[in-house]
Amino acid sequence: MKMLVPPKFRVVRDATRCIGCQVCVNQCSFDAHYYDAEDVVVCSRDENCVACHRCATFCPTGALTITRNPLDYRENQNWHREDIEDIWRQAESGGMLLTGMGTDKGYPIYWDHLLLNASQVTNPSIDPLREPMELTTYLGRKPDKVKISPDSLKLETEMAPQVRIDVPVMFSAMSYGAVSLNVHKSLARAATEMGTLWNTGEGGLHPSLYKYGKNTIVQVASGRFGVQPSYLHAARVVEIKIGQGAKPGIGGHLPAEKVSAEVSMTRMIPRGTDALSPAPQHDIYSIEDLTQLIYALKEATNYTKPISVKIAAVHNSAAIASGMVRAGADIIVLDGLRGATGAAPKVIRDNVGIPIELALASVDTRLRQEGIRNQASLVISGGIRNSGDVTKAIALGADAVNIGTAALVALGCHVCQQCHTGKCAWGICTTDLSLTRRINPEIGARRLANLLRGWSLEIKDMLGGMGINAIESLRGNRLHLRGVGLTDTELEILGVRMAGS
Amino acid sequence: MERNKTATLATIDATSLHYRNLNAQLRDLVAGGTEKIIINNVYGQRYIGTDLNKPVEIEIHGTPGNDLGAFMDGPTVTIYGNAQDGTGNTMNDGRIIVHGRAGDITGLSARGGEIYVRDSVGYRAGIHMKAFGDKMPALVIGSTAQDFVGEYMAGGVLILLGIGLEGNQHKASFIGTGMHGGAIYFRGSIEEHQLGKEVGIAELSGEDRTTLTRLVTKFSRYFNCDAEGILKEKFTKLYPKYLRPYGQLYTY
Structure with a gap:
């Protein structure tokens, strides 16, 4: 069948600069460059280019530029290039469109409509360079009240397990298989260095990473890959994955191309098969069943670890979250519409779920109204891009945030949305050993730790500006937020006032 | 809970016992070297045998609840009665024998x-x-x-x-x-x-x-x-x- 989809990008090679070294040929995992031995010249296959810029970054003479293919369709406000080409793709294959990363559609980013406060005259701001600033956060169930013995001054209340993180930013769940072992190593080392947590995702924990257990959240998802007693015991937190922002309500198929020998071992599935995660967990059909799995895991770990439950932010998240807390979850994780994935049907990624800002505000409000907000920590993810987003999320009610895409970008990801192909030229979202070598875990860990260090400094600066010296004092402190360009309904759901009011 | 001092056999009466207490007792017994545990009067207690990682023998008389032996790693559990949902959920090792x-x-x-x-x-x-x-x-x-x-x-x-x-x-x-x-x-x-x-x-x-x-x-x-x-x-x-x-x- 004639393929109608034209190349999306054009590789522009400056002949005056190209020295024919073939670095681009070797770097491109999508075969967009090739060497023509007959004419002794390096050429391009534009149709294979995904604009990941691996070649342009590594071209020693700067001879390469990637541009959009200027092939324009006739102007049409209803039928955009993407709509037309998607139909062609499906007409040629009969399949579901698969994609990677978070949605690229222009849904509102509420962080960009929220502004933080600062102290002026009436109360002093704090200079974090000279004064201690506290970013320490404790995740886990908090008691309704604490009792201290008047004689010994010791705590009498029995506390649920608490996990201390030194910066309120953790790494999102990204499974081994979706990302490479070197990415897991980078995340684990960075989390250990920075006193925070990384998350195995649902693909199990490679044997070489058990030593990072104190900084590891292990996931129990519908596929139950790699879930064994030693895995649960190694972890700091055990997380039940119900859903993910990029694909609420559906399971996952890790394509066989990414099931390498080691992935096969870690997940306990045959080589050459797709790793299938069913849409539901078949032991959870209700809130009561969720209680059952939460307590199965508490029993399996002898009540020593907080149990986290992760859901995608959907229309009735607030009611679901209330059920989750009552079911016994110590931490609840909300993953918003803009959350990313290693592979998801495009139609789901781009159309299902709600923005994380609205979900966070409504869940926090609901849990407060019901007087149970203390019973679980609230972690959010799905589109956190910078420390400003982190600070606003905490002011809106989160205890901490998870970053996935931002962490991968720190490692070199160019957000080209080809994760599902397993060909990631940056060696991140692939298990091809010739590509995974492109991430050096030591350098990767340094880049990630640097990012968290930079964000910590910025968060402290913002806190100091507000006259606050501990992140705890900002949590849910929505008076430090004001909205711009929002409707009354949006302001009401977010629980913030209009800027100027 | 009765523990036989010469042999490593223990018996638990599970009447009105919450699963958390029952499992705590099992944990203690197994850690203490008990090799066989008989649990009588089991009425729907969940998660029996979870978090046990030795090849001990457990005999259940009655009706255990859901998730019997979930994540279990080694014991042999024999049930004289019916088992409920999720028996052997994500079990890693061991044996579950249901007489029912x-x-x-x-x-x-x-x-x-x-x-x-x-x-x-x-x-x-x-x-x-x-x-x-x-x-x-x-x-x-x-x-x-x-x-x-x-x-x-x-x-x-x-x-x-x-x-x-x-x-x-x-x-x-x-x-x-x-x-x-x-x-x-x-x-x-x-x-x-x-x-x-x-x-x-x-x-x-x-x-x-x-x-x-x-x-x-x-x-x-x-x-x-x-x-x-x-x-x-x-x-x-x-x-x-x-x-x-x-x-x-x-x-x-």
Whole structure:
């Protein structure tokens, strides 16, 4: 069948600069460059280019530029290039469109409509360079009240397990298989260095990473890959994955191309098969069943670890979250519409779920109204891009945030949305050993730790500006937020006032 | 709780005992070196045997609750009564022997060990069982199972012995839907329309026979029935037709 989809990008090679070294040929995992031995010249296959810029970054003479293919369709406000080409793709294959990363559609980013406060005259701001600033956060169930013995001054209340993180930013769940072992190593080392947590995702924990257990959240998802007693015991937190922002309500198929020998071992599935995660967990059909799995895991770990439950932010998240807390979850994780994935049907990624800002505000409000907000920590993810987003999320009610895409970008990801192909030229979202070598875990860990260090400094600066010296004092402190360009309904759901009011 | 000082045997009366206390006692006993524990008067306590990682023997008299032996790693649990849902959920190693029937999702995501059920099981038994290297879980069911048995199976062995089956006919539908590893052996008849789309039918190979004989012999020993008589009759194998049952769903 004639393929109608034209190349999306054009590789522009400056002949005056190209020295024919073939670095681009070797770097491109999508075969967009090739060497023509007959004419002794390096050429391009534009149709294979995904604009990941691996070649342009590594071209020693700067001879390469990637541009959009200027092939324009006739102007049409209803039928955009993407709509037309998607139909062609499906007409040629009969399949579901698969994609990677978070949605690229222009849904509102509420962080960009929220502004933080600062102290002026009436109360002093704090200079974090000279004064201690506290970013320490404790995740886990908090008691309704604490009792201290008047004689010994010791705590009498029995506390649920608490996990201390030194910066309120953790790494999102990204499974081994979706990302490479070197990415897991980078995340684990960075989390250990920075006193925070990384998350195995649902693909199990490679044997070489058990030593990072104190900084590891292990996931129990519908596929139950790699879930064994030693895995649960190694972890700091055990997380039940119900859903993910990029694909609420559906399971996952890790394509066989990414099931390498080691992935096969870690997940306990045959080589050459797709790793299938069913849409539901078949032991959870209700809130009561969720209680059952939460307590199965508490029993399996002898009540020593907080149990986290992760859901995608959907229309009735607030009611679901209330059920989750009552079911016994110590931490609840909300993953918003803009959350990313290693592979998801495009139609789901781009159309299902709600923005994380609205979900966070409504869940926090609901849990407060019901007087149970203390019973679980609230972690959010799905589109956190910078420390400003982190600070606003905490002011809106989160205890901490998870970053996935931002962490991968720190490692070199160019957000080209080809994760599902397993060909990631940056060696991140692939298990091809010739590509995974492109991430050096030591350098990767340094880049990630640097990012968290930079964000910590910025968060402290913002806190100091507000006259606050501990992140705890900002949590849910929505008076430090004001909205711009929002409707009354949006302001009401977010629980913030209009800027100027 | 009574502990026999000479032998390493203990007895627990589970009357009115919350599962948390029951499991705490089991943990303490096993840590203390007790090798056999008899639990009497079990009335629906969940998670019995979870978080035990030694090859101890546990005898349950009564009706244990859901998630019996979930994540369990080594013990042999014998139930004189029926088991409920989620028996052997994500079990890693050990053995569960049910002198009665077991409920839904028996053996869910089991990674190792063996489960023997004298009578029948509920829906989605053996769903997503896995295997790798020498870890090869087995679920042996004396009679039959309900719909979606062996769904999403990625490894391991599931056997339906069809004992006492009415008209010799299994009634489950969607057998082995999404199966992409492992094997199901059954005695009695199954029509083709009862099978998931991803399942093929085959005769048993010599290797299949060896596995079947080994597991049926054990089953017969536990439940005191005639292994030879069972094995004499015809068994059929169900296998995953495709390594990638959903490989054609997507376009890139």
